[in-house]
Amino acid sequence: QKEVEQNSGPLSVPEGAIASLNCTYSDRGSQSFFWYRQYSGKSPELIMSIYSNGDKEDGRFTAQLNKASQYVSLLIRDSQPSDSATYLCAVDAGNMLTFGGGTRLMVKP
Amino acid sequence: GAVVSQHPSWVICKSGTSVKIECRSLDFQATTMFWYRQFPKQSLMLMATSNEGSKATYEQGVEKDKFLINHASLTLSTLTVTSAHPEDSSFYICSADSGSDTQYFGPGTRLTVL
Numbered sequence: 001q002k003e004v005e006q007n008s009g010p011l012s013v014p015e016g017a018i019a020s021l022n023c024t025y026s027d028r029g030s031q032s033f034f035w036y037r038q039y040s041g042k043s044p045e046l047i048m049s050i051y052s053n054g055d056k057e058d059g060r061f062t063a064q065l066n067k068a069s070q071y072v073s074l075l076i077r078d079s080q081p082s083d084s085a086t087y088l089c090a091v092d093a094g095n096m097l098t099f100g101g102g103t104r105l106m107v108k109p
Numbered sequence: 110g111a112v113v114s115q116h117p118s119w120v121i122c123k124s125g126t127s128v129k130i131e132c133r134s135l136d137f138q139a140t141t142m143f144w145y146r147q148f149p150k151q152s153l154m155l156m157a158t159s160n161e162g163s164k165a166t167y168e169q170g171v172e173k174d175k176f177l178i179n180h181a182s183l184t185l186s187t188l189t190v191t192s193a194h195p196e197d198s199s200f201y202i203c204s205a206d207s208g209s210d211t212q213y214f215g216p217g218t219r220l221t222v223l
Contacts, residue, residue: 036214044214
């Protein structure tokens, strides 16, 4: 069974710090990787997608992928209280997403 | 771009009634739509994959006769919860594949069955 693992947290960081969110996956055939942000009571919102090894930066967000280690991470620089949410890692191995359980991030002013 | 809508956003119904939830891709055509359910403080659980013009593929443990899915066009999929009971109360979220292996989520429908 395809699995995506995340630390449930909560991960607490002070405002302005870097938040590091990690995710591992079991299916070596996975090709596409996504990070979604979900605020309480809301649906997930796509933040980043990454398809090849290395880093991909978009504003304050950087996604990192290491297929050999089956590991994908999300870095949030200059964390803001508005970044407080649950971050879901999702892995696509053939037109279907498998979600991790999510990591709850708390950014304290 | 890539906007997905759901209707209604909130519904309360009596036990035994049926509820229909609509999912629309507003600015793109989606050959594949997905239906998820999320209970409080839990992650998303995929219920079914809906392909336009064909029968939906249900995940293990999801009753296809209870959760009826119709994907009538490239922009509309519906989920009907038949004979709803309190244990069906949940947050139902649809997503649509834009064709680039990226899923965009609707805002969700919160169902409360009394």
